[in-house]
Amino acid sequence: MPELPEVEVLVRHLRARVEGRRICEARVLRPALLESATVEEALARWVGRRIEAVRRRGKYIWLGLAVAGCDWVEGFWLHLGMTGRLWLQPQEAPLPLHTRAFWDLEDGRLVFSDPRALGRCGFGSEALQRLGPEPLDRSFTAVRLHRQLGRSRQSLKVRLMDQTVVAGLGNIYVCESLWEAGLSPFRSAETLGRAECVRLAAAIRRVLRRAIRFGSGLELDWAGTGRDRLFYFGRASGGEGRRPERFAVYEREGRPCRRCGASVRRVRQAGRSTYYCPVCQV
Incomplete structure (x- = not known):
């Protein structure tokens, strides 16, 4: 998606x-x-x-x-x-x-x-x-995120995918943001402290901005006429592209974590695949 x-x-x-x-x-x-x-x-x-x-x-x-x-x-x-x-x-x-x-x-x-x-x-x-704050706008703050997470006993990953909490996040970028912040997707959302929410909010912004920069630098196949799955739209036929898309954990099951070297794992969580590092995400 x-x-x-x-x-x-x-x-x-x-x-x-x-x-x-x-x-x-x-x-x-x-x-x-x-x-x-x-x-x-x-x-x-x-x-x-x-x-x-x-x-x-x-x-x-x-x-x-x-x-x-x-x-x-x-x-x-x-x-x-x-x-x-x-x-x-x-x-x-x-x-x-x-x-x-x-x-x-x-x-x-x-x-x-x-x-x-x-x-x-x-x-x-x-x-x-009905949507929550835009994560790249000033309305998205660590204080607001802490308040929203503190109201729920859901797992952190599931809570962040709620569009009333943060608008625009989905399975890919929640997994990537949690890895970036070093936070376990299985923690209860209400257990995050203020400092951890500061770290998480900053990680969400970094991950999203990197992805936007990456996609903006590609010649994309908007109509999806090819089979290239790069950046959802795919690379345009004959178009020049930069480096291959690189995720930290998403769709990298069994491969080494880019931070600590442990094997990335995948589990089913609320009907979706969750990718995470079992060692450096706590």
Whole structure:
């Protein structure tokens, strides 16, 4: 599943290409994609409107649309789910097999494809308002994190994946952040002290910023036409890329920990794979 870094890189890519473009036509090929609106209502809100802004909130993509006669915007959001992709292609290019919706702009077609059909699209801000703080914003502090963790007896890993605690974290970057901070994914969240929360908050920021820098330096295959799994989107065919993606623990079961040399382990935790070092994460 794309997490905060992948969505952030996608949003930065799209922002320069679709902001200021008008939606001339739109189609929803899978009505179940929509939340809180019918297909007819969605088309009425889209067609003829100009995309004023492309932003990220957690793992959501928010597209702001100009309102005629007003100096403010309203918008709609997209969640990529497990396998969703959003990219701009020529209007004459064929639609991929798993296209769920598309928006014809003045000079291109914005396509949403989702093989597993778990992506969502909606209007209004209720879904976004339920999210916790953005980990790269000033609103995300060690004090706030300590307060949120102290309210729960859940394991630390499970608690951090709750989107009301920290927006945008998922399985990959929770595993990586806990390794970075030297904290066990199995500890009860309420047992973390203030100093440990300072360390964890800083680790989350470092891990996310590194991933965003990494993805921003690659030529990516936005439509996913190849089989390269690098950075979710995959490397573009013939594109120049920097070093291979390197995680500290994620998908490194049995390989040496980059910090202490012990073998990285994988266990099932709340239905997801947890990767960790049994020696230096305590």
